[in-house]
Amino acid sequence: MKRHGIKVNNLxxxxxxxxxxxxxxxxxxxxGLYGLIGPNAAGKTTLLKCISSLLVPTEGDVFIDNTEVNTKNLTIRSKIGFLPEDSGLYDKLTAKDFLHIMAGMHGLSKDQRKKRVNEVVKYVGIDFSPNKIVRYLSTGQRRLLLFASVLxxxxEILILDESLSGLDPINREQLAQIMRKTAEDKIVLFSSHILSDIWSLCERIFVLKEGDLIVDDHPDSILSRMTDNSYYxxxxxxxxxxxxxxExxxxIDNVKIKGDSIIFQTEAVEKLNTAIAKMMEEFVISSFGPNVPDLDQIxxxxVNAS
Ligand SMILES: Nc1ncnc2c1ncn2[C@@H]1O[C@H](COP(=O)(O)OP(=O)(O)O)[C@@H](O)[C@H]1O
Ligand SMILES: [Mg+2]
Incomplete structure (x- = not known):
């Protein structure tokens, strides 16, 4: 079957x-992994819900595999796994029973459920007993369980709203690794209001600002636009x-002292390397390289540039 993925048209x-x-x-x-970023209230959740057929667009449309998404066409939903930001769990159940109930909601028979629950538990690498009561799971464990439930x-397509937010670095890395693995054969689109969460993971980044899509680009080319030939x-x-x-x-232009470094601009990278080597005969240079803005600056x- 040929894939067509997600098409969002004048939404x-x-x-x-x-x-x-x-x-x-x-x-x-x-x-692949696709990151949707923007400040609070930028429209991220609204966009993800429109794609997942949970909200009806005012104008424009969404297609999944060339089929128009609408709230009545529920066959589309079988192609999408949507994990809402405020996703709830049934606190009194065991993790395993929770997965069985979720599998039942997708119409899996008892035998299929058993097989599939075991498969996703293994795939996600759930490292706690599936017999543990949901209420007693840690934040990271809950997030893993929720991730398992959408699989x-x-x-074919996973839509995850703020799936990495609020996790400690270890849990975040654990979930990020599973997302990477999942993205080898699925489209994984996830939102965050923190650029570092998506920067190193995604092959393409979408930036929303007040409802407008202001950037749709690869991290590398976003970075090269941002570095503006600046070195330190x-x-x-x-x-x-x-x-x-x-000077x-x-x-070399725009030479400035900033903290304990010197920042300047040049387009002549080859000349620069030779010049720095020569400069080292007179000065003790401890480090030198492109002046890459940090992620908060990017x-x-x-957001401010447009
Ligand atoms: N159900 C709703 N009713 C009224 N306004 C809403 C509703 N959902 C979202 N909004 C508004 O739409 C804008 C975008 O919200 P949202 O998509 O939740 O942004 P984000 O997820 O980027 O923080 C915000 O101004 C928000 O207040
Ligand atoms: Mg949101």
Missing amino acids: TKDFKDVRALNEVSFTIEKP LHNP ITTKSNLEEAKKYL KLDF FTRL
Whole structure:
């Protein structure tokens, strides 16, 4: 079967006088990890719910595998596993019973359920007893269980709302690894309001701001747009003198001291390497490289730039 993935076409969603999404369009065709980022109230949850057929768009449409999504066409739902941000668990059940109930909701027979629950528990690497009562699971364990539950009906597409938010670094890495594995043969689209959560994971990043899709790009090309030929050196020698030295080089511009480093711009990368090697004869240079903005800076610049 040929895949077509997700196609979002001029999607607009209004809640009374609030425009949550404004003519958003994009297509995702290949399996992989896709990150949706934006400040709070940017429209992320609304977009994910429209794709998952839980909200009806005001205008525009969503297609899954070339079939239009609407709240009445429930066959589409079998292709999607949606994990809401505020997903609840049945507190009094065991983890295993919870998975059995969820599998039952997807129409799996008793025998199929048993097989499938065992499969997802193994696949996700649930490292606690499936007989543990849900109420006593840790935050990380709950998130793993919820992730397992959206895999039960083996959907082609996973839509995860803030799935990594609120986890400690160890749990986040554990879940991120499973998401990577899952994304080898499924489309995994997940949202976050924290760029570092999605930056290293995703092959494509979507940025929403006040309902507008302002960026749809690869992390590497976002980064190269952000670095604007900027470099830094740190030196143990006199900063002012090092600054003067750099200013004398005609292919270097905008030399500035920032903290204990010197920041400057150049387009002549090859000349720069030779020049820095020469500079080392006079100055003790402890580090040198492209001046990459940190992720918070990238996020702020992305959101403020448009
Ligand atoms: N059911 C609703 N009724 C009214 N306004 C809503 C509803 N859901 C979302 N909104 C509004 O739509 C905007 C986008 O919300 P949301 O999609 O939840 O953003 P995000 O997930 O990026 O934080 C916000 O201004 C929010 O208040
Ligand atoms: Mg949200």
